[in-house]
Amino acid sequence: MTKDKTLLFLLFITALILLSTVGTYGVIESSDARYAEIGREMFISKDWLHPNLLDIHHYHKPPITYQITALGYELFGVNAFGARFFLQIAILVQMLLVYLLTLQFTPNKKTGLWAAAIYFTFPLVLVASRNLTTDAFLTTFTLLSIYVWVRYRKEGQSLWLYIFTLSLGLGFLTKGPVVFLAPTLFALLYNRLETSKQTWNIHHIAAWSLFIAIAASWFLYLAIDNPAFWDYFIGRQTVDRFSHNVFSRSEPFWYFIALAPLLGMPWLLLLPWFIKKLKLKFSTDTIESILLLAVAVPLIFFSISTSKRILYILPLYPLLAVVIALMLQKTKEEKSIFVLRFIASYALLLFIALGIAPWIAGKITFPTLLTPISFFLILWLVWFWRSSTMEVKSKSVFISFVAAAYFLLAATTLFSYSVQSFKIATPVAQWIKEKHLDKQEILVYNKRLPSLAFELNRSIISLYNGDRSLNREVQFETDNKWEKYLYNITQKSERQRLERLLKKNPSVLVVYKVDLSAAQTWLKAYYPQKKRLGKWTIYYQEDKE
Numbered sequence: 001m002t003k004d005k006t007l008l009f010l011l012f013i014t015a016l017i018l019l020s021t022v023g024t025y026g027v028i029e030s031s032d033a034r035y036a037e038i039g040r041e042m043f044i045s046k047d048w049l050h051p052n053l054l055d056i057h058h059y060h061k062p063p064i065t066y067q068i069t070a071l072g073y074e075l076f077g078v079n080a081f082g083a084r085f086f087l088q089i090a091i092l093v094q095m096l097l098v099y100l101l102t103l104q105f106t107p108n109k110k111t112g113l114w115a116a117a118i119y120f121t122f123p124l125v126l127v128a129s130r131n132l133t134t135d136a137f138l139t140t141f142t143l144l145s146i147y148v149w150v151r152y153r154k155e156g157q158s159l160w161l162y163i164f165t166l167s168l169g170l171g172f173l174t175k176g177p178v179v180f181l182a183p184t185l186f187a188l189l190y191n192r193l194e195t196s197k198q199t200w201n202i203h204h205i206a207a208w209s210l211f212i213a214i215a216a217s218w219f220l221y222l223a224i225d226n227p228a229f230w231d232y233f234i235g236r237q238t239v240d241r242f243s244h245n246v247f248s249r250s251e252p253f254w255y256f257i258a259l260a261p262l263l264g265m266p267w268l269l270l271l272p273w274f275i276k277k278l279k280l281k282f283s284t285d286t287i288e289s290i291l292l293l294a295v296a297v298p299l300i301f302f303s304i305s306t307s308k309r310i311l312y313i314l315p316l317y318p319l320l321a322v323v324i325a326l327m328l329q330k331t332k333e334e335k336s337i338f339v340l341r342f343i344a345s346y347a348l349l350l351f352i353a354l355g356i357a358p359w360i361a362g363k364i365t366f367p368t369l370l371t372p373i374s375f376f377l378i379l380w381l382v383w384f385w386r387s388s389t390m391e392v393k394s395k396s397v398f399i400s401f402v403a404a405a406y407f408l409l410a411a412t413t414l415f416s417y418s419v420q421s422f423k424i425a426t427p428v429a430q431w432i433k434e435k436h437l438d439k440q441e442i443l444v445y446n447k448r449l450p451s452l453a454f455e456l457n458r459s460i461i462s463l464y465n466g467d468r469s470l471n472r473e474v475q476f477e478t479d480n481k482w483e484k485y486l487y488n489i490t491q492k493s494e495r496q497r498l499e500r501l502l503k504k505n506p507s508v509l510v511v512y513k514v515d516l517s518a519a520q521t522w523l524k525a526y527y528p529q530k531k532r533l534g535k536w537t538i539y540y541q542e543d544k545e
Helices: 003-020 031-045 064-076 080-103 109-121 123-130 135-155 158-193 202-225 228-243 255-262 267-277 287-304 310-330 333-359 370-386 392-417 426-434 450-456 492-504 518-526
Strands: 441-445 461-464 486-488 507-512 529-533 536-540
Touching: 003 080, 003 109, 003 392, 031 064, 031 080, 031 450, 064 080, 064 135, 064 158, 080 109, 080 123, 080 135, 080 310, 109 123, 109 310, 109 392, 123 135, 123 310, 123 392, 135 158, 135 310, 158 202, 158 287, 158 310, 202 228, 255 267, 255 287, 255 310, 267 310, 267 333, 287 310, 310 392, 333 370, 333 392, 370 392, 426 450, 426 529, 426 536, 441 450, 486 492, 507 518, 518 536
Parallel strands: 441 461, 441 507, 461 486
Antiparallel strands: 507 536, 529 536
């Protein structure tokens, strides 16, 4: 089998692994459900430029992620598979780009295959495939821009420059200025290694004009309509995210530095060993050093920032996959047996842990099917270790790929098997539908639960009683329609407005985790019946019709 066919086979197997179980459980609070619901509301309204969350404008991010998600619903319907489908495509495209980028630094296609497979093994990549956010799409555009910049510097063709600015523009419309971090630093470092084949010309002006036209389009559209958007985007959504904890996402400085290696297991744990054995010096003389510096500096930037979410550093991991594959290629054969032992030990521990997990008492119930599958994989690992069908380095990569695939499938099965152990509204929505209550008004007490709106595929009403997540930004609403979907029941006038609604229309009240506060127990008078589903409590009145 040629290397190109092997790549296609790798991508095909990965696609099966990614797509086979991605829709077997509902969307999870908070980011996964939030983006899925915004995409659903965009799909229903056909308003592609004004994102809404629970029927209130939500301008925290540019619209591309929501638009891509809405396209998933167009193809597959409003369901978890449709919501996450293009996430899987993004991961596959990233694997292809990792392969192609690696080949820009080495003629060895096997090394490119290693890099693509290693990228898939990173736990952070697996998390990204199951958690709908902007980060997987941003990573795709970031990686594309890095790849085409290398091609541009090597070949000097203006087409690559246009693709570079196009990908940056689309990345900007995905998550704003953060798209510049990794590509800009990489380009500055790589330019010292690869001299330019072009002098400044009209194509540079045209290409960067293309970037400005794409990147600024949505922001200009909104700002022209309402100049207050300038301060909102530049101040609150950019500067304040970095310097102030406006969204309660503050973590200690070492948060990313400590978690980054763990979310790149097992290969990132070997990185110090590779650096030591290859006697790598951090300068701009080698591509390995350039790649590592292009990772380290943004990692420090994210560490300084007050807003921290683990997927923020996902765009750095393709570069890590490339550098690890290049280091593996340069490792002497007699040294690579240590790599194999380390990777095999990691896989063995993973198989053992998943095998015994169903028999350990805890809050989460693991499916017993994991035990025989883990036992089989342990036997396979012993056989594969002893076999001579594959050389040592490729064997290490293959074992890590199998371990990652099993981990992903096991985790996905766990989500669908123990759905009530996670913040997934599917059982609640199913029960409401079975009782034929889904046509009534659906009220949610003191929680922002887009997952319930998504699972019911309809609007819901939020009752604010102090929960921070329901402090919605309504300054850009053009009318009072949003008041139909949000009641501040700490205020007397809002309570009276809610009482009028309850007397007029039949409704269902959903409470998650907590009970109604003492001041709000009056709500129970409207609901003679109650149902408990795990951490959920449903107050309702049978529809007599």
